[in-house]
Amino acid sequence: MREPTFLVLAALADGPRHGYGVIQEVETISKGRVRLRAGTLYAALDRLTADGLVRREREEVVAGRLRRYYELTDEGAVALAAQADRLRANAEEASRRLLTRTRSVTPGRAGTALAGGAA
Template identity: 40%
Template structure:
């Protein structure tokens, strides 16, 4: 008997993880498939963020379940490429995260200079 309570996030309080944030960010520009995401994220982060496929496809599955991204059919779908695109909900989440990030940055910045005690 295990009532596994779905941790459904109604309020949307928890911060996005770095992989998720980068994926949404990448898709905000244009639809991409998995491998392209890895390459783009590596490029846009200056080589610092390199997603492993384990991370990527796990995150993609959850994002699809969330409805933050969805499958996207490209006209020139050459091979087995499955592109994804950001949904309106996903874009909204990204915007919210950006706001959170800005707020956080301001707060940290302030705290780093308001040192009250010298040691």
């Protein structure tokens, strides 16, 4: 599961959204860092639906435009929670090791390493 797929699940975590709404929510979640392409979004929704992690919830027409709503299944919620745990564990492990790295550098390189670590 790559980041775009993860973010799609996260965008659906607290309730149903239509496709384009997922794009907007992912952009919010990622603080503008990730803007899903339609190609990525619909392929991911199709895949997640086929895998049973997402299902179509309803359709409605708003201002002449069809909106197709999707929601997370219970299985999808479990998968999302599990992936979040994995990401958190990876992040914490990497951060812990970087801490060790800063402390173990030789005096000659301490200045450089500290400067880098502060970035």
